[in-house]
Amino acid sequence: MDKKSLRTEIRRRISLLDSSYIEESNSSIFEKLICLPEFISAPRVFTYCSVSREVDTRKLINHCFEIGKSVALPTNLFEGNMSFALINKSPEHLPAGVLSIPEPLPDAEIVFPREHDLIIVPALCYDLNCYRLGQGGGYYDRFLSKCNAYSVGLCRELLLLEEVPTDKFDLPTKCLITEKRIARP
Numbered sequence: 001m002d003k004k005s006l007r008t009e010i011r012r013r014i015s016l017l018d019s020s021y022i023e024e025s026n027s028s029i030f031e032k033l034i035c036l037p038e039f040i041s042a043p044r045v046f047t048y049c050s051v052s053r054e055v056d057t058r059k060l061i062n063h064c065f066e067i068g069k070s071v072a073l074p075t076n077l078f079e080g081n082m083s084f085a086l087i088n089k090s091p092e093h094l095p096a097g098v099l100s101i102p103e104p105l106p107d108a109e110i111v112f113p114r115e116h117d118l119i120i121v122p123a124l125c126y127d128l129n130c131y132r133l134g135q136g137g138g139y140y141d142r143f144l145s146k147c148n149a150y151s152v153g154l155c156r157e158l159l160l161l162e163e164v165p166t167d168k169f170d171l172p173t174k175c176l177i178t179e180k181r182i183a184r185p
Contacts, residue, residue, distance in 0.1 A: 028179035042118035113149030130172035
């Protein structure tokens with residue numbers, strides 16, 4: 001199946017997921033993530049702010065604040081590129097940006113991930129080789145190609161595929177967390 005058709009199919013599957021499954025998987029994924037040695041040692045976490053039925057990252061963001069980690073969210077999506085900026089308040093208190101997704105304040109400090117930082121990479125789905133099917137903009141693949149941070153994918157087990165179609169620009173994350181497992185390529 002080509003990427004466009006697969007995106008349509010995965011979006012359909014996501015819409016059919018039971019609400020209790022979403023809550024349970026969010027909780028299990030969160031618990032696995034915060035116990036990951038790379039998360040524990042990371043001084044900064046670069047993440048997306050979840051919306052709708054995406055794996056929840058809002059709880060993660062608030063947890064990072066509670067334990068003293070810096071958090072950065074995507075900003076400045078322009079001409080196929082993006083950057084991240086630090087936030088200092090819960091996503092509920094941030095302005096809505098593109099697609100009503102909370103984003104850093106306009107004067108927030110732009111930061112680039114370093115070697116010991118952690119970056120959470122969004123996707124519609126993943127495979128066990130840690131390849132992802134994103135929304136199709138290529139923002140994260142371009143960004144990851146330039147950064148050394150430890151990359152982690154979050155995916156619900158019911159959306160895990162045997163293989164995601166890839167091309168030469170697609171990059172796997174270094175780790176994948178579902179509610180049932182932690183996979184590393």
